[in-house]
Amino acid sequence: MVPHLITALTGPINELEQRMLDAMPAIERWFRLEWMEHTPPFYTSVDLRNAGFKLAPVDTSLFPHGWHHLTAEMMPLAVQAAMAAIEKICPEARNLLIVPENHLQSPSDVADLAQLQRIFNLAGLNVRVGSIDPELKKATTFQLADGQSVAVEPALRVRKRVGLRHFDPCTILLNNELPAGPPGILEDLYEQYLLPPLQAGWTVRRRSRHTRCYEEVGKRFGKMLGIDHWLIHPISHSAEAGKTKARRMEALRAAVDQTFSKVRRKYKEYGIGEKPFVVIKADDAGDEAGVAVLRDARDLPTLEESGQLPRSGHWLVQEGVLTQERVHEAVAEPVVYTMDRYVVGGVYRMHPGESAGLGGRARGASYVPLAFEHSTQLPQPGERPGASAPNRFYMYGVVARLAMLAASYELEATDPEMLELA
Incomplete structure (x- = not known):
């Protein structure tokens, strides 16, 4: 199943796909050399x-959810990547503790945990789920419609180690974005690996830092591939927080104007007839803070007055990138999952309406696994661009790995140990 594009401007994307297929050996070598110098995030969704x-x-999420949407055919990729990741970190690992988001409620959250448990169990680990939610006082079993169940127990800290009763893990896998900041229970651990590290949480992380790192990666990759890095990079500007509301709005207006100006120049350069728009996101918070779509800089005061701006004094203004892909008439947004340095699968986030592709995760979205026309997920050199699902997925995977590499730069820049040495 290859989604079709509803725009006539299919030439550039097919040319980009062909360039990546032709340069596959050079691309893979480029990534290999990068991973010799940088540690990939444990897992991401892009x-x-x-x-x-x-x-x-x-x-780019460093605490990815939605693993239960991956197909059974993709599970071996995820299991092999999990094995490789754990072997690098703790070859003698036996026990793994998964720390989920607080306030587990929805069946999809529970199904997500069940899938992560399955992946790491098949990778050869004893896996249990321990919550740091202070409201969870006793072990709770969640049932799924397919008969599976997930037991969630209160995490315990004994001296400087975190685990469960009669369960002492050497590795702790965070699947919690830590919106309230690093909890004391996870700080200063003794001989336990915490993945991802605490600085991946939103009290430290900034979207603007990630986009700067991605732009650096994109420029170097674009030079290697011989393309304009704008073809794989959304133009972005951050609005520095001022001490007063007036100063903050002044900075936001400047960032909006800069972004619109640069995008219009690119549209003119490439002869693109679409009308540009920008997306305003909270720079220092996850998706729960919301996003705002702005199609004309003159409408910013209205956006502010209506209360639609994300609840933050720190904003990122990002070039809006339309989603022109459709599957069965629904908007289809690719989401790619990685673990260690490997692409392990992907899904389409489907929207039946016409408001998708605007940078937000609209309510009412559904998820459809990326399906393939062939029994293999390897790219097929020689196929016409756009005609092969594995080829299109290879292009998705390359761009997702660029974002993953940018995340590794980002984590290095905020590593407390590296900052102490600087």
């Missing part, structure tokens, strides 16, 4: 937008 004339990541 939201992509395919506008027909460019393909760009618009969000």
Whole structure:
């Protein structure tokens, strides 16, 4: 199943796909050399937008959810990647503790935990789920419609180690974005690996830092591939927080104007007839803070007065990248999952309406696993660009790995141990 594009501007994206296929050996060598110098995030999910004339990541999660949407055919990839990741970190690992988001409620959250348990259990680990939610006082079993169940127990700290009763893990896998900041229970651990590290949480992380790192990666990759890095990069500007509301809004207006100006120049350069728009996101918070779409800089005061701006004094203004892909008439946004340095699968986030592709995760979205026309997920050299699902997925995977590499730069820049040495 290859989604079709509703735009006539399919030439550039097919040319980009062909360039990546032709340069596959050089691309893979480029990544190998990068991973010799940088440690990949333990796992990520990367939201992509395919506008027909460019393909760009618009969000990179370091605590990815939605693993239960992956197909059974993708599970071996995830298990092998989990094995490789754990072997690098703790070859003698036996026990793994998964720390989920607080306030587990929805069946999808529970199904997500069940899938992560399955992946790491098949990778050869004893896996249990321990919550740091202070409201969870006793072990609770959640049932799924397919008969599976997930037991969630209160995490315990004994001296400087975190675990459960009669369960002492050497590795702790965070699947919790830590919106309230690093909890004391997870700080200063003794001989336990915490993945991802605490600085991956939103009290430290900044979207603007990630986009700067991604732009650096994109420029170097674009030079290697011989393309304009704008074809894989959304133009972004951060609005520095001022001490007063007036100063904050002044900075936001400047960032909006800069972004619109640069995008219009690129549209003119490439002969793109679409009307540009920007997306305003909280720079220092996850998706729960919301996003705002702005199609004209003159409408910013209205956006502010209506209370639609994200609840933050720190904003990122990002070039809006339309989603021109459709599956069965629904908007289809690719989401690519990685673990260690490997792409392990992907899904389409489907929207029945016409408001998707605007940088937000609209309510009412559904998820459809990326399906393949062939029994293999390897790219097929020689196929016409756009005609092969594995080829299109290879292009998605390359851009997702660029975002993953940018995240590794980002984590290095905020590593407390590295900052102490600086």
